Amino acid sequence: QAASFPQDDLAAFAREGLRTLVLGRRPIEDAEFSAWHAEYERAQTTMQDREAALASVAERIEQQLDIVGVTAIEDKLQVGVQETIVRIREAGIKFWVLTGDKLETARNIGFSTKVLSDDMEIMVVDSGGDDEQTLVERLNSVETRCQGALDRGDVVAMIVTGLALEEITSARDGE
Numbered sequence: 289q290a291a292s293f294p295q296d297d298l299a300a301f302a303r304e305g306l307r308t309l310v311l312g313r314r315p316i317e318d319a320e321f322s323a324w325h326a327e328y329e330r331a332q333t334t335m336q337d338r339e340a341a342l343a344s345v346a347e348r349i350e351q352q353l354d355i356v357g358v359t360a361i362e363d364k365l366q367v368g369v370q371e372t373i374v375r376i377r378e379a380g381i382k383f384w385v386l387t388g389d390k391l392e393t394a395r396n397i398g399f400s401t402k403v404l405s406d407d408m409e410i411m412v413v414d415s416g417g418d419d420e421q422t423l424v425e426r427l428n429s430v431e432t433r434c435q436g437a438l439d440r441g442d443v444v445a446m447i448v449t450g451l452a453l454e455e456i457t458s459a460r461d462g463e
Contacts, residue, residue, distance in 0.1 A: 312353030415451030
């Protein structure tokens with residue numbers, strides 16, 4: 289397989305706004321599966337932070353996989369979504385869209401749903417792994433750029449990645 293597989297394929301799918309599935313496999317000994325399955329059962333029934341517990345268990349089993357393929361499907365919008373979003377924007381109503389998508393996929397979906405448009409000044413806040421001071425400087429820079437765009441009469445949109453949001457809230461909680 290090419291060294292760029294599956295990254296190039298996944299990037300191409302994301303640019304088209306498609307939902308992706310990566311297929312992988314590896315042999316698992318009975319003892320390893322039994323131990324993992326017991327952890328999975330506990331995670332499924334936990335009452336505290338079930339989603340994180342399930343993700344942690346899944347991450348442990350999804351190691352050293354041989355990638356055998358990638359596939360993608362179109363995640364079609366329901367009828368009227370684009371028109372409704374345009375009407376909301378025309379009415380001057382501001383709204384947020386929260387998604388677990390990767391940055392490029394979220395951006396493409398934003399354009400396909402007309403949440404984002406070419407006439408907008410789009411600000412991106414992504415994770416930089418920065419210390420708190422650098423994070424504050426980055427956020428101040430984005431705020432200055434947003435205010436400048438608004439002062440020019442531009443419509444401003446902002447895309448904040450999940451990792452960046454985690455950094456921001458962690459820094460805020462640390463105060």
